[in-house]
Amino acid sequence: MNINFYLAFDMRDFANSGTYWNEQIAGGILAQSAADEYRVYSQDGNRNFFFGNNLGQVDNNMPVDGTIIAWNNYQSNGAGVFSMFSFSVSAYLFASYVLSDNIADLLEGLIMTGDDSVYGSGFNDYLLGYDGNDVLRGQAGDDILDGGAGDDQMLGGSGDDTFIVGSDGDIALELTETGGFDTILIRYTPESVTYTVAELVESARNQSGAPLIIFGNTLDNSLYGGSTADYLYGDDGNDYLNGGAGADAVHGGHGNDVFFVDNVGDQVDDLTRTGSAGSGIDEVRSTISYSLLAQPNLADIENLQLAGTASVDAIGNRLNNELTGNSGDNLLNGSAGADIMRGGAGDDIYYIDNGGDRVIETGAGDGIDTVRSSLSHELGDHVENLQLTGGGYINGVGNSLANRISGNGQSNILAGGSGDDILTGNGGTDLLYGNDGADLLDGGTGDDFLDGGAGRDQFTGGAGADSFVFNSGDAGATAGTSDRIVDFSRSEGDQIRLNAIDANATNGAASNDAFAFIGTGAFTGAAGQLRYQVVSGNTYISGDVDGDGTADFVIRVDGAHAFVVGDFVL
Structure with missing residues (x-):
C-alpha cells in the first residue's frame, strides 16, 4: 500500500484531535455524484470527498456501505488540503472510527499498516509512519517525522524539523542547506552504541536511556546526552555540547x-x-563550582560562565579568561592571565593578580561586591569593597559608593571616594584618606596617618604612633558636627596634626600661621587660638581662626584628656 498525504493544515492537530475531524465531517451531504462518490461538507467550509466501491447507505452523513479507497479534502476555493488513497477500508469501520473521534486508531489500525509514503504540507506537520518501512517527507513547515516500527527514511524540508529514530535502519536526512534547524531524537540503543549525525542536520538528543557516543558533523551542532554517562564529539563547527545527567x-x-x-x-x-x-x-557553562585548572585537558579552554542560581565559584587558567557569574554569590578568580570577570547579581568576590585583570559590574542593584587584589587597584563602577592581599607595598582607591577598603600587612595608601567609607590599614605604616563622606578610618597596627577629609569622620589609630590629620573645612564647628578620635594615646606617640590649617584667616598673609595652644582657657578674641575642654567624660578640641571668640572647628576625642602642646602639630 502506498499512501500520500498532501496537507495544507497542521498535521499535528490531525494526529492528536479526533474531535476536530468529527466537527469537520459532521456537516451534511452536499451531493452524491455517482454511486461510488460522496461529497460531505465541513463546518469550516472545507469539502470531504470519499471514493470507493459500492458505496451506498449513509449514516450521520458518512457512507457506511461498501469500501472506501480514497479520501480527499479541499478548501472551499478548491485548493487541496490532503489526499489519502490506495487503501481499502470497510466504509462501516471507517465511519465508526471517524464518528467516534478515533482518527489516530483509524490511521494506525486500518490505513497505515504497510510500507507507506507520507508527504507533509507547507505547515507544521506530524508525520507518523506506524508499521512498515516508511518514507516520510516533511516538505515546508516545522515538522515532526516519526517512522514508527520498521526501517524508515525521514527526509526534512525547509522548516525546523524533528526526526525520531528508533532503529539502526532508520535514516534521518536534511536535503537542503537552507532546511532550517533540525533535530534527531535517538530513542533506541544502536548496536555499535554510536550515532553519527547526518550532514545538514544540526542537533541530536539521546533519549534512549542508555549511554551513547554521539558524533556531530561540520555544522554548528547542539548535542545532548541523556540520563547516563555519554560521550559527545562536536567535531567541526561552533558546537553546544550538553551531556545531561551522568558523568559525561x-x-x-x-x-x-x-x-x-x-x-x-x-x-x-x-x-x-x-x-x-x-x-x-x-x-x-557550569551549574557547579568549576575550575579550568582542575584537568590538564582544560588548559586550552578560554572562558567560563556560571549557570543556574546557586552560589558557586569560577576559577580560570593560564589563558586570558572571561569569567561570568550567575545570580548567586560567586567567587571569580581568573588565575594567571589578563582576565575579564563579570559577576552579575549577588554578592560577588573577585581576585586580581594581573595588571590586565578587569572587573565589570553593570548594575547598581547587583549585590555587595568585593575585590581581593595583590596589586594596587582602583575600584570600578558598582563595586563596593576592596581588600589588598599578599606581601607587596600596594595601594587601594575607592569610588563614589560606600566602600570598605582594607590593607594587607605592609604599608598601604588607602583612599575612599565620595561615599561613606570604612578604611582599615591593618599592619604597616598606612596612609588613610577618607575624602568626602562620613568615613570610618582604622589604622590597625603600625604608625599610621589618618586623614578623614570632608564630612563627619571617625578615627581609630590602633596600636602605634598614629597621626590624626585635619585640613581646613574637614571638621564641623559644633560638638554635634565634629569629627571624632576614638583612641588617642600619648603613651603610644599619637599626635593631632593641625598644621595644614591656616590658624589666622584675618591677616591676609599667604603663609600658613600656626595655632597658639591656650589649654583650657577661654578664647580671648585673638585669631589662631586652640583650646580644649572636657564635657561629660569626653574631650573637645576647638580652634578660632577668625578672632571672633567662637570655635570655627571642633574635634571630639573620646575620654577625658589633659592635652599639652606636644600632643599637636600646630
Whole structure:
C-alpha cells in the first residue's frame, strides 16, 4: 500500500484531535455524484470527498456501505488540503472510527499498516509512519517525522524539523542547506552504541536511556546526552555540547564550542575524535563550582560562565579568561592571565593578580561586591569593597559608593571616594584618606596617618604612633558636627596634626600661621587660638581662626584628656 498525504493544515492537530475531524465531517451531504462518490461538507467550509466501491447507505452523513479507497479534502476555493488513497477500508469501520473521534486508531489500525509514503504540507506537520518501512517527507513547515516500527527514511524540508529514530535502519536526512534547524531524537540503543549525525542536520538528543557516543558533523551542532554517562564529539563547527545527567565526556574539536557542565564527574576538552587539539574560543557553562585548572585537558579552554542560581565559584587558567557569574554569590578568580570577570547579581568576590585583570559590574542593584587584589587597584563602577592581599607595598582607591577598603600587612595608601567609607590599614605604616563622606578610618597596627577629609569622620589609630590629620573645612564647628578620635594615646606617640590649617584667616598673609595652644582657657578674641575642654567624660578640641571668640572647628576625642602642646602639630 502506498499512501500520500498532501496537507495544507497542521498535521499535528490531525494526529492528536479526533474531535476536530468529527466537527469537520459532521456537516451534511452536499451531493452524491455517482454511486461510488460522496461529497460531505465541513463546518469550516472545507469539502470531504470519499471514493470507493459500492458505496451506498449513509449514516450521520458518512457512507457506511461498501469500501472506501480514497479520501480527499479541499478548501472551499478548491485548493487541496490532503489526499489519502490506495487503501481499502470497510466504509462501516471507517465511519465508526471517524464518528467516534478515533482518527489516530483509524490511521494506525486500518490505513497505515504497510510500507507507506507520507508527504507533509507547507505547515507544521506530524508525520507518523506506524508499521512498515516508511518514507516520510516533511516538505515546508516545522515538522515532526516519526517512522514508527520498521526501517524508515525521514527526509526534512525547509522548516525546523524533528526526526525520531528508533532503529539502526532508520535514516534521518536534511536535503537542503537552507532546511532550517533540525533535530534527531535517538530513542533506541544502536548496536555499535554510536550515532553519527547526518550532514545538514544540526542537533541530536539521546533519549534512549542508555549511554551513547554521539558524533556531530561540520555544522554548528547542539548535542545532548541523556540520563547516563555519554560521550559527545562536536567535531567541526561552533558546537553546544550538553551531556545531561551522568558523568559525561564532551569533546569540542574545532570551532568556538560551548560545554555545559552539571556533574563533578563531567570531563571537558577541545580535542577532535582523533585526539588532536582543536581550535577556537571555547566556553564552559557550569551549574557547579568549576575550575579550568582542575584537568590538564582544560588548559586550552578560554572562558567560563556560571549557570543556574546557586552560589558557586569560577576559577580560570593560564589563558586570558572571561569569567561570568550567575545570580548567586560567586567567587571569580581568573588565575594567571589578563582576565575579564563579570559577576552579575549577588554578592560577588573577585581576585586580581594581573595588571590586565578587569572587573565589570553593570548594575547598581547587583549585590555587595568585593575585590581581593595583590596589586594596587582602583575600584570600578558598582563595586563596593576592596581588600589588598599578599606581601607587596600596594595601594587601594575607592569610588563614589560606600566602600570598605582594607590593607594587607605592609604599608598601604588607602583612599575612599565620595561615599561613606570604612578604611582599615591593618599592619604597616598606612596612609588613610577618607575624602568626602562620613568615613570610618582604622589604622590597625603600625604608625599610621589618618586623614578623614570632608564630612563627619571617625578615627581609630590602633596600636602605634598614629597621626590624626585635619585640613581646613574637614571638621564641623559644633560638638554635634565634629569629627571624632576614638583612641588617642600619648603613651603610644599619637599626635593631632593641625598644621595644614591656616590658624589666622584675618591677616591676609599667604603663609600658613600656626595655632597658639591656650589649654583650657577661654578664647580671648585673638585669631589662631586652640583650646580644649572636657564635657561629660569626653574631650573637645576647638580652634578660632577668625578672632571672633567662637570655635570655627571642633574635634571630639573620646575620654577625658589633659592635652599639652606636644600632643599637636600646630
